[in-house]
Amino acid sequence: GLGAPLYAKLDADLAAAFMGINAVKGVEIGEGFNAARLTGEENADEMRLGNEGHPAFLSNHAGGILGGISTGAPIIARFAVKPTSSILTPRRTVDKFGAETDLVTKGRHDPCVGIRAVPVGEAMMSCVLADHLLRHRGQVGTPPAWPFPQA
Template identity: 65%
Template sequence: MSHNIFGHLLRLATWGESHGPAIGCMLDGCPPGIALDGAHVQQYLDRRRPGTGRNVSPRQEPDQVRILSGVHDGHTTGTPIAMLIENVDARSADYPADAAYRPGHADRTYDEKYGRRDPRGGGRASARETAMRVAAGAVARLIIPEVRVEAEVIAIGGEEDAGRWDAMLDEARADGDSLGALVECRATGVPAGWGAPIYTKLDADLAGAMMSIPAVKGVEIGEGMNAARLRGSENADPMREGGRYDSNHAGGISGGISTGQPIVTRIAFKPTSSIRKPVASINAAGDAKEAVTRGRHDPCVGLRGAPVCEAMMALVLADHFLLHRGQCGG
């Protein structure tokens, strides 16, 4: 039993490996009649693609998207939308099959689960897969044009002063090491009422979506972990006439349903697992080895993770819009 489909009514399946011939996706459930072309999708992919500066992976992938189905005469048809991106700069020799497992990566766990894996760049576990999430998220945005989704890095290596980030990344790169990051993703324009009680809570789906992104180890919504330190009177969001709130500790979601306030999430990306600095490990035979990764990787995966967070937010919100419309009309 495999699990490669995301969403309730707006359903996304991605496919492909980091060093395979191509990656792709199929997005099912998009309403018909929405204007869509490759240029709209490409603008979001260009924000995520590698090879654009010293603080991201130097892999040269243009990430040129092709829309293969689900669009005719520039509009969605209501049928599945298939999109494809060819891999043009793979270097599989950087990942010998007998190399040590990379601690923190999925190398060993894939072997334990499947008994085999694609070692080239991490195969399916590579963050390369997220390009197709960004492509699908670009379509999802068109389903909910009244909603604005934006994400930004707010801390790198625990430092919130953006002026210090370049020097910190230079130092980590020179050390053969990497840094983690914190990304904040917000959605404005979401009306009150999206989401569902108990089993399909909007915040639960958002948390699951963000946690599905490679290298993400923590998600907060609204006040998040800090809510455990507050009194009820401090954490409450007082309400006023006309549906106004004095604060937004809830992060725009209460009881699993949107309140009409901005939806605020923070996503913690761990440091990139693929590093040149030696780390104690083992190989597939269980022999002690040092893991040293020679491939091309981001010194801070969170930098290119922000557009992926936006995409997952857009996909979840578009899905919940369709769920709400299906049950409540409008």
């Protein structure tokens, strides 16, 4: 698979890329934050031999990445985008002299950056996957063996 167990973890690189997008405040892979509410038994991605005799995952709670390495299952990643702060409502602030004042944003601004963040997130994910694919090819010389079929 793509990635490595320590210094070039695929999930860490994806998270770093997503966090580099303006207004992104959170990233989760697979079950993400919901995994903290699950038991180990509920969250485990078990394997069995699939129809063609190859290993197959019975679930994908890890979002296609285990131990920093892609598993061949679909990679599931989500990021949260904060609301824009450039709104027309006056906001309290402090000026450069330390005096309290109100700030009013003027001009045209996006009321929601989330809509524009989706294609940017897809592009960032594509760049990270391409980078890891090239690293894998440079280190191993062959493409990764995927996909593992789903059971």
